[in-house]
Amino acid sequence: MSELLVKNAYVIDPVNGINGEVMDIAIRDQWIVEEVGSGAMVIDAKGQLTLPGGIDSHTHICGTKVNFGRYMSPEDMRAGRMPRRGSMHATSGYSVPTTYGNTYRYSTMGYTTLLEGAMAPLEARHTHEEFTHTPLQDTMANTLFDGNWAIMEAVRDGDMRRVAAITAWTLSAVKGFAIKLTNPGGTEAWGWGEDVTCIHDQIPHFEVTPAEIITAMITANEMLNLPHSVHLHCNNLGKPGNYTCTLDTFDLARDLNKNRQTLYATHVQFHSYGGSSWKDICSKSEEITRSLNSKPHIVFDMGQVLFGRTTTMTADGPMEFNLYRLHHNKWSNHDVELETGAGIIPVLYRRSNLVNSIMWAIGLELALLTDDPWQCCLSTDSPNGAPFVRYPEIIAMLMSRRYREEEMSSVHPGTEHRVPLPAIDRELDWEEIAIMTRAAQAKALGLIDIGKGHLAPGAEADIAIYPIQIRDVDPSVDYMKVKEAFATTAYTIKRGRVVARQGDCVVDGINSTIWVDPQVPPEYDISNDPEFVKKFDRYYTVRMRNYPVQDVYLERQVCLRPEVSL
């Protein structure tokens, strides 16, 4: 038994309604408890800002797609090179770092839980292997169902129970956490040389539309009582005028769950463009946030773009092809049989580029125009908008109008006529930042019940202590201090142990993967369904018995077993 006492912590814990109280936090083993004995190790937080460990609800850190990004961009490995030091492995890479690069950088920023944004079921082993080498965070994987043949056939037949049964079996087999739809149907259409422009286009050979897939998966998600909602990357990403498609998509979601949202829309910045071409593209963040403010059952993440070099990677193959045609740089395209696909290209977002500047503004606008911070998660869709190491810049910009104005003065001069950002006065406060970087994520992912995202007794002892006395700092003026503080914690505590201290990771750590195994009655076990088995054997290049990910791929695991209502 180990005991730890964090004294004099200036705590903001939005889940428990604590907003700036100096208090002590007692930890026994991996849990927060009411009190500890006098022999406990003591950390004096000295009144510094203390938050629950950060949670990233949409990032790309592990798996085949990320690894493809690594080996198609060896030049990226020139940056971020750190030699082996203490218990830290050597690292390299900036936008697609090595797994240890990811885990150390996240840990020194106070992040303790990460959701990999997209895992192709067939290639799940790779994701889990890389999770094992991401030892300082707990991880989960969104599982891609956007072009799943069996599911599209069940949707076409209107058999929601079958959709739920296939989803349950797949999630359980690949040890995934949630349903991810990336450009639903679009990547499958792209496999046939076609594309979908919005939610009512037919997908070739399957006679279903993206809207039908989205609606069916939301229904199946609620039937399976999954901790997270459907995690949706809308159709038509990155195209001028796509905001109407996004609004139509939001209209599909009904409020079906009283504990959390029914739909999580990811990287909404990329889906909030007005105009009819690149020449007249403009921000439609006001229309998008107006819709979101009236739909508390939708939660979203920003997908903020920041200027500089990065790598874009997504299961949205056709979108990456469009990007390739703009950039004419390297491009990777990948098909995952019967399930999904992927595309990757490196990009450079430039201040001098009008489109890039508008994208930058839209991300901030979405966060600033959303009334309820519990609906908005801070993200860059790392590394698509920018690598996650730049989150502190976003935090500082959201807290300081002056900082935004300074940045605005250096972007393309045409930007201010096409975005509402210059007219937005709002500056977020510390509590709102705490919500948007951990509490909202914990709630949206359904992790509060397993002790994530808060600091009450019974919670897991994941804590970030940032070197800043917030009572002495005015973030609207001292935004550089804010940025600096959020870049490197004084202490990051993971599962009751100090894992990072002032920028150094001090332990090897051990990853824990959270996954779901819906408790489906035997009559709905799709692996016994003759039709499903026959098609699996006919079309997949793997045998069904070899498909599930074995336990050996997960070093440590937390399996959630929701009771289903089929």
Add this chain to the structure above:
Amino acid sequence: MMRVLLEVKPRKKPLLPIEAECITPASFLEERDLTVWKGNRELMLSNVFNVSVTGEVDSVDGVEVVLRGETSRIKRVGEYMEGGRIIIEDDIGMHCGNFMSGGRIEVHGNAAAWLGREMRGGEIICHGDAGDYCASGYRGEKRGMRGGRVEVCGNAGDFAGEHLSGGSLIIHGDAGDFPGVEMRGGEIMIFGDCTRACGNMTGGRCHVFGTVHEMLPTFRNMGEVVHEDTGQVLTAFRGDVANRGKGNLFVGNYQYME
């Protein structure tokens, strides 16, 4: 003028490479300890070289660094060099003149791979042969040499001038496979033979005065021209059509692959 003589001390394992990016003329203007790496061990420069410095100057342009002895495994000499001279009396290891933007490097022996990689300016003269990837871009990089001049008096290896986007690369002997592949600017002159010249080129000019073996079929034959300086009749090609390229390739003789 300041003259720095670096004489390699006898080494028990002379094949082990030494990373010596600190060897630039500017380094010797400053009063600081210089270190090199052998594997994961950092060594003082004086552990590897006998160092003798004569003369004093204020400007880097007055510094001449001479490398003497077995230097064929000394890597990254002249990296980011901005001025002055480096004279290498024998062979030199990989990555000599990486990213250099000014000054001059003279190699009296052979140079290993990546000579003048991604250089921006200045001049490199190699009196012997150069290895693969001379004046090219490193793995994943879109642009190789952007400016300056590299002259190889002997032969060059494969992929000479890959991703070249500026400056000039002159090879007096033969070049290997794929010289000027992916080039987008700048100029290459090859006085000997080569194979598969300029695949995927989108811009720039390449002259091959000898024979291009396995000539790529994706270049449009524009007819014969007379080279102004040499008076030699060359066949002009434009391409690489496969990449919508608008590069100019002039060859003395060419043979398509059978």
